[in-house]
Amino acid sequence: MAGSHTLNELAKESRMGGLGTETTDREIRRIDLSDFEARRSDITEQLWNAAVDVGFFQVYNHGIDLADVRGAFAMSEQFFGLDSAVKAQYPLKKGFNSGWESKTQVRPSIGVPDEKESYQITRPHMGDLWPIEEELAGFRDTMLGFEAQCWDVAMRLLSCFADKLGFERNFFAEAHDPAVDSYQSTLRMLHYFAIPEHLRGDLGLWRAGAHTDFDCLTLLFQQEGQGGLQVLPGKEMDTQEWTPIEPSEDAITCNIGDMLMRWSDDRLPSNFHRVKNPGPDGDHGARYSLAFFAQANRDVVISGPAGKYPDITAEDYLYQRVNANFAKEK
Numbered sequence: 001m002a003g004s005h006t007l008n009e010l011a012k013e014s015r016m017g018g019l020g021t022e023t024t025d026r027e028i029r030r031i032d033l034s035d036f037e038a039r040r041s042d043i044t045e046q047l048w049n050a051a052v053d054v055g056f057f058q059v060y061n062h063g064i065d066l067a068d069v070r071g072a073f074a075m076s077e078q079f080f081g082l083d084s085a086v087k088a089q090y091p092l093k094k095g096f097n098s099g100w101e102s103k104t105q106v107r108p109s110i111g112v113p114d115e116k117e118s119y120q121i122t123r124p125h126m127g128d129l130w131p132i133e134e135e136l137a138g139f140r141d142t143m144l145g146f147e148a149q150c151w152d153v154a155m156r157l158l159s160c161f162a163d164k165l166g167f168e169r170n171f172f173a174e175a176h177d178p179a180v181d182s183y184q185s186t187l188r189m190l191h192y193f194a195i196p197e198h199l200r201g202d203l204g205l206w207r208a209g210a211h212t213d214f215d216c217l218t219l220l221f222q223q224e225g226q227g228g229l230q231v232l233p234g235k236e237m238d239t240q241e242w243t244p245i246e247p248s249e250d251a252i253t254c255n256i257g258d259m260l261m262r263w264s265d266d267r268l269p270s271n272f273h274r275v276k277n278p279g280p281d282g283d284h285g286a287r288y289s290l291a292f293f294a295q296a297n298r299d300v301v302i303s304g305p306a307g308k309y310p311d312i313t314a315e316d317y318l319y320q321r322v323n324a325n326f327a328k329e330k
């Protein structure tokens with residue numbers, strides 16, 4: 001049955017809502033991407049091993065200028081600083097990963113909404129979802145430019161995985177073609193709210209509840225001093241020992257999502273992660289992050305080299321996952 005893989009993942013996720021403990025024993029590897037083409041085979045081995053062992057890794061010398069990363073964060077903070085009435089003109093188009101939402105994402109692991117707002121950019125579906133220049137000058141161009149740079153890094157990394165899986169080197173770049181209407185990779189801006197005094201120490205609240213990502217590969221940008229992200233490899237789920245990922249401005253944190261796990265016949269594992277609320281002594285200020293989700297175009301058929309799972313289109317695959325994660329509209 002086409003859905004059984006998905007249902008399995010949902011069942012796993014709903015057992016992940018506890019607090020657990022923290023461990024720094026797991027190594028989150030940092031991989032240097034400089035001189036990429038000349039060092040391709042070495043980089044490929046490093047990426048593959050990190051992906052298989054922990055599912056999370058960081059890359060640096062990735063080719064996106066720090067000034068561009070900072071520019072995208074600055075735009076994001078300005079966007080979220082707009083009045084709610086302005087942002088509400090650009091509401092999330094469900095099923096299209098485009099537009100603004102606030103506190104509507106409910107993870108099966110915790111059953112309450114994440115303490116955050118988000119704005120998503122998916123090229124073919126933006127229509128009138130861009131704030132006008134009078135509201136936020138330069139926003140569209142800055143964010144689309146940044147999205148293109150993220151796509152570039154993601155495709156470079158995926159070309160290494162393609163080599164290892166026995167696909168053509170440009171297989172994933174073709175499957176994530178940004179020039180056509182079936183494109184569905186998404187740049188998501190995230191704003192986790194500053195935590196008001198009376199909610200500090202509320203252990204039932206999460207900035208983002210435990211989940212795996214739906215996509216092939218996620219690139220996550222964090223700001224220094226704004227920690228909270230923790231990961232737990234699926235094969236070590238029973239330990240409930242979570243490893244914190246320290247934000248560092250020069251690095252992109254990467255993780256494998258469910259779509260690539262299925263596409264690789266489970267050779268590349270997607271892994272659980274979450275964003276914890278700061279403890280009583282932590283920094284209760286706002287937290288911002290930027291995530292690029294490489295998800296294959298709608299019409300692409302996901303078919304692993306060994307045929308472990310039935311073929312499914314990327315559209316049908318995502319539809320099942322998104323529906324399980326957002327509060328019903330009624």
Ligand SMILES: O=C(O)CCC(=O)C(=O)O
Binds near residue numbers: 190213229273289291
């Ligand atoms: O903001 C973060 O650090 C993580 C966000 C995340 O995991 C997601 O949006 O899928």
Ligand SMILES: [Fe+2]
Binds near residue numbers: 273
């Ligand atoms: Fe995630």
